[in-house]
Structures are given as C-alpha cells and as structure tokens.
Amino acid sequence: MSEAKKPRTTPILCTHSGTFHADDALAAALLRALPQYAQGELRRSRDPKDWDEATVVFDVCGEYAPDKLRFDHHQRGFDEVFGHGFVTKLSSAGMIYKHFGQEILSTILNEPSSSPTVQTLFLKMYSDFVEAFDGIDNGIAQYVSSEPARYRSRTDISSRVAALNPRWNEPSNEQILLERFEVASKLCDTEFRERLDYLAKAWLPAREIVQRAVEKRKEEAHPSGKVVIFSEFAPWKEHLHILEQDLKIPEDELPLYVLYPESEAPDSKWRVQAVAVTPESFESRNALPEAWRGVRDDALSTLTGIPGCIFVHAAGFIGGNATKEGAMQMAIKALEL
Incomplete structure (x- = not known):
C-alpha cells in the first residue's frame, strides 16, 4: 500500500482558528487527558474540509452530534445543558465534559468509571470548575442584578486565558495563535487536575467523615x-x-x-x-x-x-x-x- 493510501492512525482534534477562549482551551485539555486522544494532532481551522478530516471537532462546525464527535454550541436553537439539575447552557468545555467526563476522571484517578468516587466527583467537578466555563462563554451572568458590579476581577481563568491571545498591537498569525492556544490549554489542564486532586484527596474524605457523623x-x-x-x-x-x-x-x-x-x-x-x-x-x-x-x-x-x-x-x-x-x-x- 502506498504511503498516500495508508489509513491515518493519529487522531485529529479540530477547533476554530483566530482568537481562542477558555472553553475551547479546556475542551482540548480534557480530550488529551484520554489515552485515545493524548497524542492527537491539534488543528485550528474554520475550513469545513479540515472538519471533515478531523476525528473530533469542538467549538466550531455548527453541529452538536455526539455520535459523530461534533461538539459546537453556536448554532441557532442550541440549548443543551449538563443535566443533573444544572441549567447553564453548555459551551464546548461542558459538552466534552458531559460526554467524556466520567472516562476522564476514571483515567486520571485510576478508578473504574462506575465507582462511587468517580460518580460523585463527576458532578462535583462540573459544579466547582467546568460550569463556570460554560456560563462565561455563553454570556450568562453569575449574579442576577440590575446594579453594576462594585469591583472588577481579572484573575479568573477565563480572563487569564483571554490575556494569552496576542495583544491588538502585537504581531499575530495562525502559528503564533496555535502556540499561545497550547499554553492556554496547558493552563486549563493544570487547574482542572489541581481541583480534581483537591476534591479527591480532601473534599471527598471530609464528606465521609460528615456522613458517618450524620448517620x-x-x-x-x-x-x-x-x-x-x-x-x-x-x-x-x-x-x-x-x-x-x-x-x-x-x-x-x-x-x-x-x-x-x-x-x-x-x-x-x-x-x-x-x-x-x-x-x-x-x-x-x-x-x-x-x-x-x-x-x-x-x-x-x-x-x-x-x-x-x-x-x-x-x-x-x-x-x-x-x-x-x-x-x-x-x-x-x-x-x-
């Protein structure tokens, strides 16, 4: 078989080109936490030809079709939520977590997906970490109030990811953006794992102590x-x-x-x-x-x-x-x- 006709074995993970955001940076990090995508090639493109070649497409393509591994939330009429009582509309981060989250936690924690630890932390990690990515990317206010904010915060992860994009007066091209996106994705990966580590090693043991005392x-x-x-x-x-x-x-x-x-x-x-x-x-x-x-x-x-x-x-x-x-x-x- 010629080299050109050999089936491709390296998965392709594709998101949009241009300015990146926290939700697509986290989505990429979450996918790469899985063995089947850990060595995947990352592409950033708005060209449908690249989407067609990709194994997983997220935050672009105008389609939400988990069976086809297509995860976009920008199309008209999209209103998918995480479920389990959560009502925040999903971004690409929430989509990937909803469909792969239990497998991701199982991989990182080395626990079966069906274990009580994974099942409990699956919901807790969405509540504590991922839901904010969904809310911010979809423009959903954290506080319901007609009053203006009394102060600004520029240290949340969404702000820090945004700051990694080239400034308006800096040189920028797709190669620079790809390099900056990789830094942003690594930032999201580190914070996701740190939060999961805390929940698994501190929050969950405390829950066990409280449950015994309550019972x-x-x-x-x-x-x-x-x-x-x-x-x-x-x-x-x-x-x-x-x-x-x-x-x-x-x-x-x-x-x-x-x-x-x-x-x-x-x-x-x-x-x-x-x-x-x-x-x-x-x-x-x-x-x-x-x-x-x-x-x-x-x-x-x-x-x-x-x-x-x-x-x-x-x-x-x-x-x-x-x-x-x-x-x-x-x-x-x-x-x-």
Missing part, C-alpha cells in the same frame, strides 16, 4: 437528630447540606447544632456551632439563645448553669466550652429554649 447522630449525640458530633474537625457545612438532601432527612430532624474539637489535643476545647440556612448564609437555622450572646466565661456559666462555658458570639452562630460534655449541654439547652 450516627441520634445514637451518639441526641435522639432528636438535631445535634451532630464530629470527633475530628473536617470542613462540614457544604457536605451537611448536600447529605441532608441525599439522605432525605425529614425537616423536623434536620441538624441545628454541630459540635467539634478546636484542636487534636486530648484536652482540646470544644465548639458548638449553629447550622446555617445555606452553606453560604450568615443566618442560622436556630442561633444560640439571645440571652447568651456576647457573654463570656464565668458569667456565661452562671447564666446557663453549665460549667466550663467560654463564650457565645454576639451573633449567636457559635459558642465554646472547655469540654465536649459542656458543649453538648449547651446544644441541648439551646434546643429546649
């Missing part, structure tokens, strides 16, 4: 289910609210207070913290009693009748006691008042 709260804390005790501190706010939904906890059994040690020392002081209405909210479901707020030490112990009290914050969202038992008494008494 055992009636036996280990209070029969009402409204107090949760952590024997070790872990970031718990976001996990608690997610697990309440996942575990379908009835509203009258939702946790109101969380107890945890201030440190790992055997004689550590303990905190009692009111659970917020949402993970980002400053409003508590049931703040510590108003009469306790701003009172400290012996005065607080006298007021509550509980030994070892240290403080209750003036806003009532957190308090402290010298012992776990004392913190537990503070939580139980707050339930009763």
